[in-house]
Amino acid sequence: MLVTGLEILRKARAEGYGVGAFNTNNMEFTQAILEAAEEMKSPVILALSEGAMKYGGRALTRMVVALAQEARVPVAVHLDHGSSYESVLKALREGFTSVMIDKSHEDFETNVRETKRVVEAAHAVGVTVEAELGRLAGIEEHVAVDEKDALLTNPEEARIFMERTGADYLAVAIGTSHGAYKGKGRPFIDHPRLARIAELVPAPLVLHGASAVPQELVERFRAAGGEIGEASGIHPEDIKKAISLGIAKINTDTDLRLAFTALVRETLGKNPKEFDPRKYLGPAREAVKEVVKSRMELFGSVGRA
Ligand SMILES: O=C(COP(=O)(O)O)NO
Ligand SMILES: [Ca+2]
Ligand code: NA
Numbered sequence: 085m086l087v088t089g090l091e092i093l094r095k096a097r098a099e100g101y102g103v104g105a106f107n108t109n110n111m112e113f114t115q116a117i118l119e120a121a122e123e124m125k126s127p128v129i130l131a132l133s134e135g136a137m138k139y140g141g142r143a144l145t146r147m148v149v150a151l152a153q154e155a156r157v158p159v160a161v162h163l164d165h166g167s168s169y170e171s172v173l174k175a176l177r178e179g180f181t182s183v184m185i186d187k188s189h190e191d192f193e194t195n196v197r198e199t200k201r202v203v204e205a206a207h208a209v210g211v212t213v214e215a216e217l218g219r220l221a222g223i224e225e226h227v228a229v230d231e232k233d234a235l236l237t238n239p240e241e242a243r244i245f246m247e248r249t250g251a252d253y254l255a256v257a258i259g260t261s262h263g264a265y266k267g268k269g270r271p272f273i274d275h276p277r278l279a280r281i282a283e284l285v286p287a288p289l290v291l292h293g294a295s296a297v298p299q300e301l302v303e304r305f306r307a308a309g310g311e312i313g314e315a316s317g318i319h320p321e322d323i324k325k326a327i328s329l330g331i332a333k334i335n336t337d338t339d340l341r342l343a344f345t346a347l348v349r350e351t352l353g354k355n356p357k358e359f360d361p362r363k364y365l366g367p368a369r370e371a372v373k374e375v376v377k378s379r380m381e382l383f384g385s386v387g388r389a
């Protein structure tokens with residue numbers, strides 16, 4: 085059933101598990117994510133970026149909202165990294181039940197003002213809001229403290245920010261970063277900082293850039309003809325620890341993309357004569373479903389629907 089992001093995330097934070105927010109751009113990803121959620125009896129968040137909205141248009145948004153309504157588990161349809169008030173209004177018009185306004189690159193007062201404006205509009209139509217404070221950027225452990233403070237979320241600022249904006253959940257910067265290369269070796273995750281934020285912010289917390297980028301998947305991608313430089317993701321133990329400290333929403337996009345693309349490359353490579361799209365999109369869909377199921381097991385959301 086279609087529910088708001090807060091309905092899913094409030095329970096997750098209260099009960100100490102995480103819920104995956106998985107990005108989708110098409111039918112196959114949407115089916116894979118929802119099938120995984122129903123098989124695992126797990127709540128789930130379907131995330132569409134502005135790029136996905138542009139790529140898929142109403143074919144995508146109408147499909148995602150309709151399938152979320154029919155799903156046998158709680159599903160929120162979420163705008164990922166909304167960059168403007170107008171973009172959020174479009175998502176609200178399409179029936180989304182969760183919207184992110186990402187003004188973390190702006191100064192504090194601008195972020196507060198823009199986020200507040202989105203909260204008023206979204207709450208007026210019963211939709212909940214994700215905001216962001218801090219700059220997502222992979223950092224090395226030895227980085228100077230003041231530079232860390234410039235980048236990562238300041239706990240005291242986070243408290244004030246949430247009180248002033250009324251946002252429902254908060255994306256924090258504690259060392260993760262988007263994409264397939266999150267830093268040399270095991271990225272440094274500032275757990276003490278997260279613990280401090282969680283003490284001051286009772287709202288569910290959100291972790292962006294959380295893909296694991298598992299080596300076996302990277303190897304499979306390369307073996308199938310894919311080219312990717314040194315790749316590394318967030319260690320599963322760091323995800324579990326972050327959840328125990330207050331992270332309730334975990335964003336995963338890169339892992340799904342790698343799995344899907346590795347399988348398309350593999351299938352096409354093995355069958356040069358094949359030109360029925362179902363024959364190479366189907367196995368890729370299954371690969372995405374397997375990644376989603378394993379992420380749900382890691383997050384502890386299995387059986388929580
Ligand atoms: O934060 C993400 C996804 O992060 P990844 O690149 O680590 O999958 N989407 O908003
Ligand atoms: Ca941001
Ligand atoms: Na998001």
Ligand SMILES: [Zn+2]
Pocket residue numbers: 165262292293335
């Ligand atoms: Zn993100």
